[in-house]
Amino acid sequence: MSSEDIRRALSRIAHEVLEHQRGAQDLVLVGMQTRGVPLARRIAERIKEFESIEVPVGALDISLYRDDVSLRRSRVRPTDIPVAIDSKKVLLVDDVLFTGRSIRAAMDALTDMGRPKSIQLAVLVDRGHRELPIRADYVGKNVPTALDEEVQVRLVETDGRDEVVIQKGGGAP
Amino acid sequence: MRTVQIPEATTVGQPAERVAWNKRHVLDLDEFSRQEMEAVLDTSSAMKDVLHRDIKKVPTLRGKSILTLFYESSTRTRVSFEQAGKVLSADVINISSGTSSAAKGESLLDTLLTLQSMAADVIVIRHPSSGAPYLAARHLGHASVVNAGDGTHAHPTQALLDAFTIREKRGRLEGLRVAIVGDVAHSRVARSNLWGLTRMGAHVVLCGPPTLMPWDLLKGRETTPGHPFGAVEVELDLEKALPDADVIMALRLQKERQQMGAIPSLREYARLWQVNTERLALCRPDVLLMHPGPMNEGVEISPEAAHGPHSVVQEQVTNGVAVRMALLYLLCGPAESS
Numbered sequence: 001m002s003s004e005d006i007r008r009a010l011s012r013i014a015h016e017v018l019e020h021q022r023g024a025q026d027l028v029l030v031g032m033q034t035r036g037v038p039l040a041r042r043i044a045e046r047i048k049e050f051e052s053i054e055v056p057v058g059a060l061d062i063s064l065y066r067d068d069v070s071l072r073r074s075r076v077r078p079t080d081i082p083v084a085i086d087s088k089k090v091l092l093v094d095d096v097l098f099t100g101r102s103i104r105a106a107m108d109a110l111t112d113m114g115r116p117k118s119i120q121l122a123v124l125v126d127r128g129h130r131e132l133p134i135r136a137d138y139v140g141k142n143v144p145t146a147l148d149e150e151v152q153v154r155l156v157e158t159d160g161r162d163e164v165v166i167q168k169g170g171g172a173p
Numbered sequence: 174m175r176t177v178q179i180p181e182a183t184t185v186g187q188p189a190e191r192v193a194w195n196k197r198h199v200l201d202l203d204e205f206s207r208q209e210m211e212a213v214l215d216t217s218s219a220m221k222d223v224l225h226r227d228i229k230k231v232p233t234l235r236g237k238s239i240l241t242l243f244y245e246s247s248t249r250t251r252v253s254f255e256q257a258g259k260v261l262s263a264d265v266i267n268i269s270s271g272t273s274s275a276a277k278g279e280s281l282l283d284t285l286l287t288l289q290s291m292a293a294d295v296i297v298i299r300h301p302s303s304g305a306p307y308l309a310a311r312h313l314g315h316a317s318v319v320n321a322g323d324g325t326h327a328h329p330t331q332a333l334l335d336a337f338t339i340r341e342k343r344g345r346l347e348g349l350r351v352a353i354v355g356d357v358a359h360s361r362v363a364r365s366n367l368w369g370l371t372r373m374g375a376h377v378v379l380c381g382p383p384t385l386m387p388w389d390l391l392k393g394r395e396t397t398p399g400h401p402f403g404a405v406e407v408e409l410d411l412e413k414a415l416p417d418a419d420v421i422m423a424l425r426l427q428k429e430r431q432q433m434g435a436i437p438s439l440r441e442y443a444r445l446w447q448v449n450t451e452r453l454a455l456c457r458p459d460v461l462l463m464h465p466g467p468m469n470e471g472v473e474i475s476p477e478a479a480h481g482p483h484s485v486v487q488e489q490v491t492n493g494v495a496v497r498m499a500l501l502y503l504l505c506g507p508a509e510s511s
Contacts, residue, residue, distance in 0.1 A: 061219060064231040064261070064502075073506030075192050076219035076499075112228050 003162035009140030014046035100134035216499035257497035332365035347374035355424035449475035
């Protein structure tokens with residue numbers, strides 16, 4: 001995906017969210033560390049453009065909720081959700097949906113923080129290979145991949161430019 | 174649309190997902206690189222967020238066992254490790270020497286092997302003999318060892334929480350002047366802080382009576398190039414050390430280790446070395462006053478100073494839990510990070 005493709009996909013997701021949720025009432029965007037956070041901010045900017053509503057944006061780190069603590073030592077980043085999520089419609093935002101394990105961890109983390117009215121999921125790329133019964137409500141692009149490929153999302157905020165590339169032989173999930 | 178690209182050697186600004194950490198034990202900070210210290214401090218800030226939530230529990234270390242083995246009295250360190258383990262959902266068992274088989278004469282090594290055989294993942298040990306945790310680390314095949322204070326040698330988790338507190342309050346450690354005041358020679362806290370603070374680029378000034386200076390550590394620093402404490406200053410006049418200090422670390426006068434007459438009397442010690450309101454008036458208005466606890470109020474620190482506006486003593490305690498959570502998390506990861 002080029003930066004134009006990313007821009008269009010995020011605009012479409014913002015429109016779909018507003019359509020399905022019938023506006024942005026009670027909506028909270030929660031980006032998953034690291035690249036879900038700038039994506040969530042961008043969707044919030046689009047929503048503001050389209051509907052002139054300021055939607056709160058938070059950041060969620062799931063390292064402490066992972067099921068593979070003994071297998072990998074992930075860097076723990078800050079979690080910062082500026083509003084109480086009780087009775088809110090939470091939209092989780094991540095860059096790539098793969099096995100679904102991160103999303104499982106994110107839902108555990110969110111339910112420890114409160115009782116949202118609903119949790120929905122938006123991802124820029126769905127690359128398939130789910131290991132859990134999880135699906136995204138909003139998808140930027142479905143990209144069929146082989147298991148040994150690696151999908152890299154790069155964003156201006158974290159990597160200096162916008163693009164999605166697939167690399168051969170990326171290895172472990 | 175599918176763009177296939179050759180992987181690049183460097184990716185601009187891409188943060189590493191894995192942590193710079195390759196340790197099985199935490200024995201003292203002389204073994205820590207700056208990257209490793211930063212990994213602990215960064216992880217600690219995320220852990221501190223968890224302590225401020227309504228539900229102070231995350232499932233991270235579910236199924237891990239942490240054993241604390243204390244051969245010396247302690248409130249904050251032991252409870253801090255216990256709280257850290259419990260917030261991370263580990264199972265924590267506390268053993269103190271008085272109620273263990275040590276009272277029946279079992280050797281330290283046998284006790285440790287027994288505990289390891291009960292499938293402990295981390296053994297936290299405090300012992301009056303310097304070096305005891307090293308003995309443990311040498312002989313334990315599976316469990317990780319954390320030094321929670323050994324004799325007059327080291328107290329690395331305290332020094333990490335001190336570094337964390339300074340960095341949190343001042344945004345950095347590099348270039349700050351930290352005056353460590355009092356009974357430096359007997360203080361394992363000061364010794365570990367010497368390693369940690371100098372590694373992080375802080376400027377350490379040791380201040381106290383010459384009989385209580387750690388001359389063993391400082392030996393040869395003026396003549397040996399590359400001496401780890403080459404830049405450490407010794408200042409024997411407290412009132413000269415205070416005005417430039419960004420941080421004052423008051424140390425507990427270890428009355429239990431004062432049998433050899435290093436000080437004439439408590440009263441004289443307090444008169445010359447106590448951090449009090451009058452002396453704080455000589456300092457920068459934003460000076461941080463720290464103390465590792467337990468405090469002898471009225472000896473090395475006055476009650477007004479200890480509970481005054483400069484004091485961060487209570488925050489040190491909270492940060493201690495966060496730092497120990499970070500260490501337990503890092504130690505319970507995979508055996509070797511690739």
